[in-house]
Amino acid sequence: MDKIIFRNGWLADVERGQLVEAELMVADGQIAAIGPNLATSGARVIDLAGRVLSPGFIDLHVHLREPGFEYKETIRSGTRAAAAGGFTTIACMPNTNPVLDSPELISWVQAQARAAGAVKVLPIAAISLGQEGKLINDFAALKANGAVAFSDDGRGVNSSRLMLTALQVARDLGCPIMAHEEDAELAAGGSINFGPISEQLGDPGIPAAAEYTMLARDIYLAEMSGGHLHVCHVSTAESVRLIRAAKKRGVKVTAEVAPHHLALTEAVVPALLGQAKVNPPLRSETDRQELLAGVIDGTIDVIATDHAPHANHEKTVPLQQAAFGFSGLETAFAVTQQALVLSGLLTLGELLPALTCRPAALLGLPQGRLVVGAPADLIVLDPHARWQVTPESLLSQGKNTPWLGQELTGRVLLTMIDGQIIFEA
Ligand SMILES: [Zn+2]
Structure with a gap:
C-alpha cells in the first residue's frame, strides 16, 4: 500500500x-x-x-435512521456526512424500525456500513425488547455480534428495576449503558425548555428536572451495581453538578454533551421555532455556562453530536408538531470550536481530546490517538x-x-x- x-x-x-x-x-x-x-x-x-x-473524530451518539426511516437518512448518506464532518468512527443508536434489539439486526447494520464504504460504524443495541422498557434484551448475544453499548435512547428507562438489571448485566460484559435521562411524565407534552419562553409561546415545556431526577436515580443505581453509566446529551446545570459529585466519590459515570447545547440557548426558539426543537431542549444560559464548565473541568468526558436528521416537512411545521432533533455531524467541529475555542475558554489542542481519545477510551478502541501502530x-x-x-x-439527507x-x-x-x-x- x-x-x-x-x-x-x-x-x-x-x-x-x-x-x-x-x-x-x-x-x-x-x-x-x-x-x-x-x-x-x-x-x-x-x-x-x-x-x-488530528485523529479522526469519534461520535458516540448518531442516529443513522436505517432501517425504517430511510426518508430521513440512510447508512450510506449518514456515514458520508460523518466523513465530511471529520468523524471516522460513529456509534449508531438503536431507535430504528425495527429497533436494533437482535443479533441479526446488529450484524445487518455492520454489513450495510461496510458496503457503504465510508466511516467505521459501531452499533448500539437496545436495552429493552422493542425499546418498550419491559423485557431486557440478550446483551451477551448482542455484544458477541458487535454491539458496543446498550441504550433505549429516544426515551428514558422508566423502570428502575430494568435499569438496575441492565447496569448489572452490562457491567459483567464490560459495556456502558448509555442513558437518555428523561422522566416521560414530567416531560409530557413539552416541545421546548420549561421557562419564560415556553410560557410566552404557550408550550407546556420540558422542565430541567425531567432530566436530572432520572439521572440522580441512575447514578445511585450505577453506584449500587458497579455498572458503567454513560449519560447521553447532558443539558442541565444540575445534571453537571450531579455527575461531578458522583465522579468525586468514585461512581463509574461518564457523560457527553452535544455541540448545540454548548452553543445555543432557548433564546433562539422564538425566531427558529421547529428548527430549534430538540430533545433534550435548548436550555437557559445558566445551564449552558455549567455545561461549558463541565467540559473544561472534565466532568463531561466527550462531545457527541446526537445527529438526528429529519425530512423538511417534519421541521417546517408548528412547534408542537415538529420533530425533535438536529442534523449535527457536519457542523459539529465548527460549532464546538465556536463555543469553546473562539470564545477563549480552551485552546484547539485542549478541545480535541473530547472528540478523539476520550470517546475511544470510553469504548476501548485503538483509534483516536496519533501514535505509531x-x-x-x-x-x-x-x-x-x-x-x-x-x-x-x-451531505446528510437531514438539512434540519x-x-x-x-x-x-x-x-x-x-x-x-x-x-x-x-x-x-
Ligand atoms: Zn436521547
Whole structure:
C-alpha cells in the first residue's frame, strides 16, 4: 500500500491536549512514523500548509435512521456526512424500525456500513425488547455480534428495576449503558425548555428536572451495581453538578454533551421555532455556562453530536408538531470550536481530546490517538476556514440545523480511514 507523509503543519497530540509541529507517515493503513524530517522516498507528500492533522473524530451518539426511516437518512448518506464532518468512527443508536434489539439486526447494520464504504460504524443495541422498557434484551448475544453499548435512547428507562438489571448485566460484559435521562411524565407534552419562553409561546415545556431526577436515580443505581453509566446529551446545570459529585466519590459515570447545547440557548426558539426543537431542549444560559464548565473541568468526558436528521416537512411545521432533533455531524467541529475555542475558554489542542481519545477510551478502541501502530484514521482541519451552511453544503439527507444560512468557522478538509482518503473538501 502507498506511503503518505503529512508535513508542514500541526499534529494534535490529544493525550497532552497540545498541537505540536511534526510530520506523520502512513503506511499499510497504520500510523507508521511521527517525527521531524521523515524520509520521503517512495511516499506521496501532503502539504498541510500550516493546518492541523488530528485523529479522526469519534461520535458516540448518531442516529443513522436505517432501517425504517430511510426518508430521513440512510447508512450510506449518514456515514458520508460523518466523513465530511471529520468523524471516522460513529456509534449508531438503536431507535430504528425495527429497533436494533437482535443479533441479526446488529450484524445487518455492520454489513450495510461496510458496503457503504465510508466511516467505521459501531452499533448500539437496545436495552429493552422493542425499546418498550419491559423485557431486557440478550446483551451477551448482542455484544458477541458487535454491539458496543446498550441504550433505549429516544426515551428514558422508566423502570428502575430494568435499569438496575441492565447496569448489572452490562457491567459483567464490560459495556456502558448509555442513558437518555428523561422522566416521560414530567416531560409530557413539552416541545421546548420549561421557562419564560415556553410560557410566552404557550408550550407546556420540558422542565430541567425531567432530566436530572432520572439521572440522580441512575447514578445511585450505577453506584449500587458497579455498572458503567454513560449519560447521553447532558443539558442541565444540575445534571453537571450531579455527575461531578458522583465522579468525586468514585461512581463509574461518564457523560457527553452535544455541540448545540454548548452553543445555543432557548433564546433562539422564538425566531427558529421547529428548527430549534430538540430533545433534550435548548436550555437557559445558566445551564449552558455549567455545561461549558463541565467540559473544561472534565466532568463531561466527550462531545457527541446526537445527529438526528429529519425530512423538511417534519421541521417546517408548528412547534408542537415538529420533530425533535438536529442534523449535527457536519457542523459539529465548527460549532464546538465556536463555543469553546473562539470564545477563549480552551485552546484547539485542549478541545480535541473530547472528540478523539476520550470517546475511544470510553469504548476501548485503538483509534483516536496519533501514535505509531494505531489505525490511520486521520483528518485535516482548517480551524480558520469560513463556510456557509446551506442545504447543498450538507451531505446528510437531514438539512434540519439551526445554523442553516449562517456562516461558521472551521472545516474538515480531508478524512482518511485506515490509510485511505475517503473525503476531500
Ligand atoms: Zn436521547
